[in-house]
Amino acid sequence: MKIILPVAGKGTRLRPHTHTKAKSLVHVAGKTVLEHIVERVLTVDAEELIFITDDNGSQIEEFMEQHFPGVNCSYIVQKERLGPAHAVALASPRISAGDEVLVVFNDTIFVTDLAKIPDLCADCDGLIYSKEVEDYQRFGVNVVKEGYIVDMVEKPDTPVSRLAQVGLYYLKDGQGFMDYLEKTIAAGDTVKGEFYLPAVFMRMIRDGIKFCAPEIQAWLDCGKPETLLETNRYLLSGNRVGCAGTIENTVIIEPVSIAAGATVRGSIIGPNVSVADGCHIEASIVKDSIINADCRVQSMTLAESILGDAVQLTGSPRRMNIGDHSLVIME
Incomplete structure (x- = not known):
């Protein structure tokens, strides 16, 4: 054939x-x-x-x-x-x-x-x-x-x-x-x-x-960002690819795929996250996202996101003093 x-x-x-x-x-x-x-x-x-x-x-x-x-x-x-x-x-x-x-x-x-x-x-x-x-x-x-x-x-x-x-x-x-x-x-x-x-x-x-x-x-x-993320969720739930990278002080919420050459420290990853080879993620929360090769993510909260190759994304911790009965929505 x-x-x-x-x-x-x-x-x-x-x-x-x-x-x-x-x-x-x-x-x-x-x-x-x-x-x-x-x-x-x-x-x-x-x-x-x-x-x-x-x-x-x-x-x-x-x-x-x-x-x-x-x-x-x-x-x-x-x-x-x-x-x-x-x-x-x-x-x-x-x-x-x-x-x-x-x-x-x-x-x-x-x-x-x-x-x-x-x-x-x-x-x-x-x-x-x-x-x-x-x-x-x-x-x-x-x-x-x-x-x-x-x-x-x-x-x-x-x-x-x-x-x-x-x-x-x-x-x-x-x-x-x-x-x-x-x-x-x-x-x-x-x-x-x-x-x-x-x-x-x-x-x-x-x-x-x-x-x-x-x-x-x-x-x-796989033709649009939103449908690519839907496909990512479907395939991860069906295959349970697992985490082969270096994982330290991190909470993994399955299903998650982390490539062997990736490093994740002090973070919460998942559900429905793919992390490619060469990535370094630290002090971040990532869910429903695709992180391509050689990215560096520091102090970020990501959801429904797609990062291309070699992206550097750095945030910063927030200091807050919030009183009783408050409602804070951060998008």
């Missing part, structure tokens, strides 16, 4: 954290988003990981060489921003007859068992993974009839379906899929100047190709 990972894009919704790094290299629950995704796709027999990158591609390549040195990877640069279907189509030279293809977009971390693909795809030609949502108006949804997808509707006004597409796709015939991508691009089938995958899949469905829409267990958005 060939795995296509489109990791291009500026990640504008995650700024300032994506000003200097690829959006898939932002940390959550003790690992980068990319690390979470790659660990999941490597549960299948992956012959090659094909990364579609932009000008941050060297960061992706360096990361993979460091963290997954034994994995066969290739890198293709998307020089024109022509949409997700165009990005996936750039992998065409790497896809041969007989190749299965799994496409994984990097704004979300999925929770599902990819080993079940052969069983899920026994009576169809591909899988467009889905998740039932209440706010269906925000997403492109799959309309299913008698077990197969018959239509796709972008941000429907009425609840024709609540099965949102989650950015995870499997195709039995990878080369055939590439042919349909080429046809869609040649036909100029765009939305606001960009090529999207639903147009490709609907062309395939009209030609009799059958897709199922299996539901994943969890769909974890």
Whole structure:
């Protein structure tokens, strides 16, 4: 199986954290988003990981060489921003007859068992993974009839379906899929100047190709600061990553992840806190936050915060003389 990972894009919704790094290299629950995704796709027999990158591609390549040195990877640069279907189509030279293809977009971390693909795809030609949502108006949804997808509707006004597409796709015939991508691009089938995958899949469905829409267990958005913190909470509660760093005179309120190279002294950490390698935290209270590598936090109270790499944040203790029946709110 060939795995296509489109990791291009500026990640504008995650700024300032994506000003200097690829959006898939932002940390959550003790690992980068990319690390979470790659660990999941490597549960299948992956012959090659094909990364579609932009000008941050060297960061992706360096990361993979460091963290997954034994994995066969290739890198293709998307020089024109022509949409997700165009990005996936750039992998065409790497896809041969007989190749299965799994496409994984990097704004979300999925929770599902990819080993079940052969069983899920026994009576169809591909899988467009889905998740039932209440706010269906925000997403492109799959309309299913008698077990197969018959239509796709972008941000429907009425609840024709609540099965949102989650950015995870499997195709039995990878080369055939590439042919349909080429046809869609040649036909100029765009939305606001960009090529999207639903147009490709609907062309395939009209030609009799059958897709199922299996539901994943969890769909974890990493595209915005607030959703990144939600994902951090979810992953920490599920994995109990634990504290490997130097911990002195500190109260830990689980779940917490503290990397081996971090030091925490005289603080209260947790719940739902990730502290990366090289950090030093002292005399601070931190909860519901992500602290990236090489940060120094001194005498601070942090909640629902994200610190990028090598941030220095220093506060000061407060001296107060407060009388009876007082109410003090400090935000």
